[in-house]
Amino acid sequence: MPRPFDLLFTDLDGTLLEERTYSFEAARPALRHLQTLRIPIIFCTSKTISETVAIQERLGLEDPFIVENGGAVYFRPGQLTEAPLPIQRSGAWHRLSLGYSYSRLVSNLLKIQAQLGCRLLGFSDMNATEISQACGLSVEEALRAKDRQYDEPFIVENETPELMDALERVASDHGLRVTRGGRFHHLTGPNDKGQAVGLVLGAYARSLHGTRCVALGDSPNDLSMLLAADLPVVVQRPDGSWDPRLLDRLPEAIKAEGIGPVGWNQAVLTLLGEGG
Ligand SMILES: [Mg+2]
Numbered sequence: 652m653p654r655p656f657d658l659l660f661t662d663l664d665g666t667l668l669e670e671r672t673y674s675f676e677a678a679r680p681a682l683r684h685l686q687t688l689r690i691p692i693i694f695c696t697s698k699t700i701s702e703t704v705a706i707q708e709r710l711g712l713e714d715p716f717i718v719e720n721g722g723a724v725y726f727r728p729g730q731l732t733e734a735p736l737p738i739q740r741s742g743a744w745h746r747l748s749l750g751y752s753y754s755r756l757v758s759n760l761l762k763i764q765a766q767l768g769c770r771l772l773g774f775s776d777m778n779a780t781e782i783s784q785a786c787g788l789s790v791e792e793a794l795r796a797k798d799r800q801y802d803e804p805f806i807v808e809n810e811t812p813e814l815m816d817a818l819e820r821v822a823s824d825h826g827l828r829v830t831r832g833g834r835f836h837h838l839t840g841p842n843d844k845g846q847a848v849g850l851v852l853g854a855y856a857r858s859l860h861g862t863r864c865v866a867l868g869d870s871p872n873d874l875s876m877l878l879a880a881d882l883p884v885v886v887q888r889p890d891g892s893w894d895p896r897l898l899d900r901l902p903e904a905i906k907a908e909g910i911g912p913v914g915w916n917q918a919v920l921t922l923l924g925e926g927g
Pocket of ligand 1: 833
């Protein structure tokens, strides 16, 4: 049976994973169907490698994945053989690094804070217990979340739209980007999810004939990934809305009916011709 698409990219928090419980159970039927059809399920997340691998293991997945908002693409030896150089070895993994070092991001966050005279609370300022409370994670999971390489999540004290505009401008002066995820803002290098998706797509396109890809996301930090996809899907936020900043830029996007993994399941089954 011909596959309706060749690759699937997905955000995790608030998209495949329920925002508060981090459960993917509602998406099990569609995940099983994709696995039967051998369609790669490529996570594209702001999470770290250790968090992402833990979720891959729970799902029995071994596909390439993108971490820390496009900071790096990880894959196993023998995968993405057409990926561009330079490929680094990182333990059992091959890695394409796209982001700036974590120490550079943390020192720049301090500079930006001083320039703006505001308080920016980053993961580097928080211990595992504080992160676990802020994110609803266990302390063990929070330690995995804190193990960062390419992306600094942060909160802005007394946030206003004007302050966020100024923050983005100052970050840009430093050659950095600020994006919005479900819970935090994220400071990164000039990389984004879309750039990393483009690299993975390019590597598959050289080995497959014509790749057609789906991407699913819920927040502004997913925009570049969704723009890179043939079939972008926006899932509903916990309040039942679709992020207006995504819909503005993606008028043709599929609006998944259902919050997080519920919408994910429904949209993917429909695209596979199994929904209804
Ligand atoms: Mg998300």
